[in-house]
Amino acid sequence: MLGWEYPPMITGGLGVACEAISRHLGLKGLRVVFFIPTGGHLHKKGVDVYGIDSLVLKQRGVKRIYIDSLLTPYLSEQSYREVYLKVLNINRNRDIKKLYGPQLFEEIELFTARVALLSRAFDFDIIHAHDWMTYPAGILVKKLTGKPLVVHIHATEFDRTGGHGVNPRVYEIEKQGFQTADKIIAVSNYTKSILIEKYGIDPSKIVVVHNAMEPGGKYEKKIIKPSDKIVLFVGRITLQKGPEYFIRAAKRVLEHDPNVKFVVIGTGDMEPRMIEEAARLGISKHVLFGGFMPREEVMAAYRAADLYVMPSVSEPFGLTALEAAIQGVPVIVSKQSGVSEVLNHALKVDFWDIEAMAQKILAVLNYRTLNHMLRRHGRIEAMQQTWDRQVDKIISVYREVLSKNARAA
Amino acid sequence: MREQHKPRITFYFQVHQPYRLRHYGVFEIGSHSQYFHEEKNKDIVQKVGKKCYLPTNRLMLYLLKKHPDFKISYSITGVALEQFEQYYPEVFESFKKLLRHERVEVLGETYYHSLSFLYSRKEFIEQVEMHRSIVKELFFKRPKTFRNTELIYSDELAKTVEELGFKTILAEGADHILGWRSPNYVYKARGADIKLLLKNYRLSDDIAFRFSNTNWEEYPLTAEKYAAWLNAVNGETINLFMDYETFGEHQWAETGIFRFMERLPDEVKKYGMGFATPTEISRLEAKDELSYPHYVSWADMERDLSAWLGNxxxxxxxxxxxxxxxxxxxxxxxxxxxxxxxxxxxxxxxxxxxxxxxxxxxxxxxxxxxxxxxxxxxxxxxxxxxxxxxxxxxxxxxxxxxxxxxxxxxxxxxxxxxxxxxxxxxx
Known part of the structure; x- marks a missing residue:
């Protein structure tokens, strides 16, 4: 298994999904060796581990191999360069230039080579690679060993960029991964259709396995809160997550009901712009930016909220909507999301349709029956979306590629 | 004579079109804009009019002319009639002509295809009376048979409907009510002096739902085969109750539904079978008294009210x-x-x-x-x-x-x- 991140060091849903998939595969009796770039964390912690003699952690049938690398999720060429220069700066006494690539794509090549080298130490049957950065490693290991490759797609370059400024090299790597793979797992039909339309991939090669949650998510009594109603946004404040549509819908709602507070949890490159936008619209008093919050506090925020809105422009899945539903808060999700395929008891809206979004927000806040119904049934439905069930689907993908490989051999 | 023991075929068709609402916006509350989606309602009436009402009415008139013993019955809601008159006068005229025919019985129901019986008896009675007047005015008939919205029925309903002067009432032939009994006889309602006719849902649904289902083992259903099934039925009446939109709308013309219906009277005649209207057939003696203490409808597998109420x-x-x-x-x-x-x-x-x-x-x-x-x-x-x-x-x-x-x-x-x-x- 090849990924970019793994709890506890995570920045997004990818790491959460990778951990859950690995753990459940382990529980079902499979052995997983998970290769993860350290993302430079080792430097910060002062652990003196460099090069390919990486950190190995073992837990519940899942072996984690941390490969020294500066790769972290959601990197761009520019942001990688910044990280590289920083590390170079801090470690003047070391020969950093020998260890890391000066550019993002060179660093990926290094990571790929290190994975290929290290993989020889293990006996395995299937290569499972998560998202583009690990695809070159997956492809190389497949070439070297002849083992079948399953690529898992959690987000495409089109999702991350909203379709504007797609990096052609990233696109090329993704496409190669899809083409070389024996089977592709997409996190939603929404993502599957992007693969077909934008990458020209044969639909019969793609299996949809929706993301899931752990059952029995903690559900505490609602906390006591002020009389104002609370509408919540949780996620990175980036183009992909559609924060500006949230702010504009807020404006429209507040025109008719000033007793509503809009709370934004998360950080991202668009945060300053969003704060300005709220000020420009004259609703700063009603839009609160909570910044990054630890998981426990996010859960508490869900419970305090009257409504959760996920206005993503392009959301391959959207795990936060399931989290919110499990915490018993009504959910509005954009139609451009994978999670909208698994939640019936949620309201759905086109991300760009501010007017409809505002209307639905007002409806949920004012029609108590609607609110209760969404709460109760949304929760039940989200609880049924378990990894235990979804991982069975992944295992059948494994069976399929293995039998195909055996026949070919 | 053996032929006399053959059951008669009692067709009843339901004609209805609701006034669909616009996606009335939150921000429109207080503005009193138009509630109903005029354009969509018009489109649907015109579409269904072309695909179903006009061709089916034509076919039925033809069959009535061709077969002197062919008989059918209709229930048509007030809201459907209003929309036909407004959006498709040709359909309106066509129904007037058909439903005035002497071998066509027109049933009574609530004008608005409502669930009023469950919420307001007063309102229910007013709507039944409204419907009665429009039937009288357009078709010159006074309904003697009643069918409630979606065939929703209970003992209590039978009582109220009897008081309104109806002689016969229709209901779903639900298995849990009938038990070992057959839907193919005339029954009497419990606690009311009114005859009860029960839908034979298997044979009705063969036409209404399964007709064009290629996965059905009996597909394709021909008039010849269906007539043989009807002939094999024991009883006095076969009550075939269905939405009129079955013809041409739920089952498209391409499925052969019109040819099927056109052939059916000829095919049943071969077995010496004939047709009846609900009022005619309910002159037969009731075989038993049936009690429906709880509401039963013709919808879904549950045959209860859960399609409209309960959540x-x-x-x-x-x-x-x-x-x-x-x-x-x-x-x-x-x-x-x-x-x-x-x-x-x-x-x-x-x-x-x-x-x-x-x-x-x-x-x-x-x-x-x-x-x-x-x-x-x-x-x-x-x-x-x-x-x-x-x-x-x-x-x-x-x-x-x-x-x-x-x-x-x-x-x-x-x-x-x-x-x-x-x-x-x-x-």
Whole structure:
């Protein structure tokens, strides 16, 4: 298994999904060796581990191999360069230039080579690679060993960029991964259709396995809160997550009901712009930016909220909507999301349709029956979306590629 | 003679089109804009008119002419007739001609295809009377047979309907009521002197639902084969009750449904079988008395009310609607009353049904909204607006400038208790 991140060091849903998939595969009796770039964390912690003699952690049938690398999720060429220069700066006494690539794509090549080298130490049957950065490693290991490759797609370059400024090299790597793979797992039909339309991939090669949650998510009594109603946004404040549509819908709602507070949890490159936008619209008093919050506090925020809105422009899945539903808060999700395929008891809206979004927000806040119904049934439905069930689907993908490989051999 | 023991075929067709609502917006509450989706309703009436009503009416008239013993019966709602007259006069005229035919029986029902019996007896009776007048006016007939919305039936309903002067009533031949008995005889209602005719759902659904299903082992269903099945039935009547839109709309012309119907009278004649109207067949002696203590309908597998009522959205919406009754009746404004009644049409509550999330797609097919939640929101937005309108009219009556109330600020009054909204306004 090849990924970019793994709890506890995570920045997004990818790491959460990778951990859950690995753990459940382990529980079902499979052995997983998970290769993860350290993302430079080792430097910060002062652990003196460099090069390919990486950190190995073992837990519940899942072996984690941390490969020294500066790769972290959601990197761009520019942001990688910044990280590289920083590390170079801090470690003047070391020969950093020998260890890391000066550019993002060179660093990926290094990571790929290190994975290929290290993989020889293990006996395995299937290569499972998560998202583009690990695809070159997956492809190389497949070439070297002849083992079948399953690529898992959690987000495409089109999702991350909203379709504007797609990096052609990233696109090329993704496409190669899809083409070389024996089977592709997409996190939603929404993502599957992007693969077909934008990458020209044969639909019969793609299996949809929706993301899931752990059952029995903690559900505490609602906390006591002020009389104002609370509408919540949780996620990175980036183009992909559609924060500006949230702010504009807020404006429209507040025109008719000033007793509503809009709370934004998360950080991202668009945060300053969003704060300005709220000020420009004259609703700063009603839009609160909570910044990054630890998981426990996010859960508490869900419970305090009257409504959760996920206005993503392009959301391959959207795990936060399931989290919110499990915490018993009504959910509005954009139609451009994978999670909208698994939640019936949620309201759905086109991300760009501010007017409809505002209307639905007002409806949920004012029609108590609607609110209760969404709460109760949304929760039940989200609880049924378990990894235990979804991982069975992944295992059948494994069976399929293995039998195909055996026949070919 | 052996032929006399053969069951007779009793056809009854339901004709209905609701006034579908617009996706009435939250921000429109208080503006009193048009509630109903004129364009969509017109489109649907014209589409179904072309595909179903006109060709099927033509076929039925032809069959009535060709076969002197061919008989059929119809129930047609007031809201359907209004829309035909308004959106497709040719269809309207065609029904007038067909339903005036002497071998066509016209049944009684609620004018608005409503669930009023469950919520207001007074309103129910008024709607039955309204329907009776329009049938009299258009078709020169006085209905003697009654069918309630969606074939919803209970012992209590039979009693009320008997008091209204009907001699016969229709119901679903539900297995759990019939037990070992057959739907193919005439029964009597428990506690009322009224005959009960039961839908033979297997043979009815063979036409209405399974006809074009290529996965069905009996596909394709020919008139010849079907006539043989009818001939094999023991009993005195085979009650084939179905939506009229079966012909050409649910089952497209390409499926051969028209040819099937055209051939059927010839094929049954070969077995010496004939047709009857509900009133005719109910002259036979009742074989037994049947009790329906609980409501039974012809919908879904459950044959109960769960397609329209039971989830919190549906219950909230319909209860609030009927709570407006006393205001509407005391206002006695014809326009308001008509709107309030159009909102009673059962389809609005059907759109809010969440059952189909787990089973079947029938609901989805008939639903103009993406989800039941949207159906609820549109309906409640309309109901809030109507409540405000009613409040204003009351204020006007007593000389208060009610508009002032709402002009002071642009805030939306929005609640899932619109009935309380009215009382707050008129206080």
């Amino acid at each position: 919190p959205l549906q219950d909230n919406a319909i209860q609030e609607l009927y709570k407006l009754e006393r205001y509407v009746k005391s206002l006695n404004d014809p326009e308001i009353t008509a709107i309030w009644r159009k909102l009673q049409t059962s389809d609005h509550f059907y759109y809010m049904c969440t059952k189909w999330f787990s089973d079947g797609d029938v609901h989805k097919y008939f639903n103009p909204y993406d989800t039941p939640y949207e159906g609820f929101i549109a309906f409640m937005n309309v109901l809030n607006d109507l409540a405000i309108l009613i409040g204003k009219k009351f204020k006007e009556r007593i000389g208060d400038a009610a508009d002032k109330l709402f002009q002071q600020d642009s805030r939306i009054v929005m609640t899932d208790k619109p009935s309380m909204l009215v009382s707050r306004i008129i206080k």
